[in-house]
Amino acid sequence: MINGKGRLQRLNRAVRGPGQARDDWEILRDLIQAYSGGNGIYSIEDVFRQMSESTPALADLSLSKISDLGVQVMEIPSW
């Protein structure tokens, strides 16, 4: 997520999800896959890589490059 001051921060798993609930990104990936066939996304790192390739603000980043204190990715926005 990117906070109000333009800092990219990373969430980590603290507990397992309940019941049959699933990770949102897996649900979305499966919907895309079921709709249009394979999309080459197997892990959250794949998602991040494809996302950063098409998003200038996130270029050259990967999940492991986001430190525990986050990383600034936007100038403090004027909005």
Add this chain to the structure above:
Amino acid sequence: MSEQVLAPPQLVNVQINGVWHQFPKGTRLIEACEKVGSYVPRYCYHKKLSSPGNCRMCLIEMGLPKMGPERKPELGADGMPVINWMPRPQISCAQDVSEGMGVRTDSPLAQECRKGVMEFLLINHPLDCPICDQAGECRLQEFSVEYGYAESRFLENKVKKPKNIELGPRVTLDDERCILCSRCVRFCQEIAHDDVLGFIDRGSHSVLTAHPGKRLENNYSLNTVDICPVGALTSSDFRFQMRVWFLKETKSFCTSCATGCNTIIGTREDVIYRQTPRENDAVNSSWMCDYGRLNFGYLQSDQRLLQPQILSGEKLIAADWNATIAQAVVQLKHFSGWEIALLASGRMTNEELWLTSQFAKTLGANLIEIVPRRGPGDDILLSPDRNPNTNGARVLGITSEPGARLGEIVEGVASGRIKALIALGENPINAGLSLDQIKALPAFIVMDILANEATQLATAVLPAFGFAESAAR
């Protein structure tokens, strides 16, 4: 902004436990010692607050350069100043380093002073560690082990003080455990700007209390529990729920507003027991607000969606994931992209929002918006934007102005042009749709954490994870 040229910090030489080090001028002595591995115990000192120097735990032996007859420091064989040691101890928390200063943090004098301070602090302390909620993260316990006397010489009766006082809706006070360090008092004055706490009465009878007629109820009150070095202030929410040494700690951040205060989530066996702030000077210093801190109970709510469901006839029935995903896709394939709208959420992560935009592209749909979530903010940490990832939605092109296209979605549903609505972590009622309008939708696909009044009208239900449950992202 014009280029600012900062002068390089002036360094001063300081001898700590016999070794010379250099520190920028203005460094607190207690911080300098800690930096080179000579931790000085302290109760009242907190680096984010003022230094009253009232607990006396950080006493050290200190010296200044010995001056020669020409008012110049005498130099020793090593070329460094000869130190003139003071005969009495000094507190290291209210003292900045200076050129040629010498410090002994562990000399017999310093050790003796700590033992004496510890003995005085424990004179009226109830020593109720077995039933104290602070046990395991109590500085009084820790420093007793490291610096205290093994036995008590105190034979008199301890002073009785108020116990189990509700200082406010979220903080409980035990005055007998309080060591009068005043961290909580200073926090309320200096950070929360709500000067409600103070000490009354004298000597052994001094107690912490709220101002008459006032309560500690500001939105930052639980930070006083974090910085209380003993078990005097405890969280009414967390106390007696779990011994702290059983908690697994996971680094995370708060998703209750756009500030994103860094946190540690304390869990045991997949149950969250507490969130505490984690220091990040670029975001939240060492603090977080009570609202964000306590906003995790919904993950353990009985309203959680636990089972994928699909519409069969008139009723939602449980199904497995493959069948549910397949059924949702079949429903969507009935419609062209312009008949589909996506309601995304500013609570989704970047990865989820990016996949949402990919999904929209796959569907040929371009009507997509997040639901704005506003509330009163303050000048401390709480942002009026209660969505944690509005900027992510902007960067990923999900929204240009949050909520701007909601009208289009509502209108499309109302007119019947939109036939399929995909609600991702948002209740369409909050976007302005009515239950009747939602009921009339031929396809209404819900991916969410909790059930709401619209969920039962879904044609497919996809139960999702909350912020503390997903893999690193």
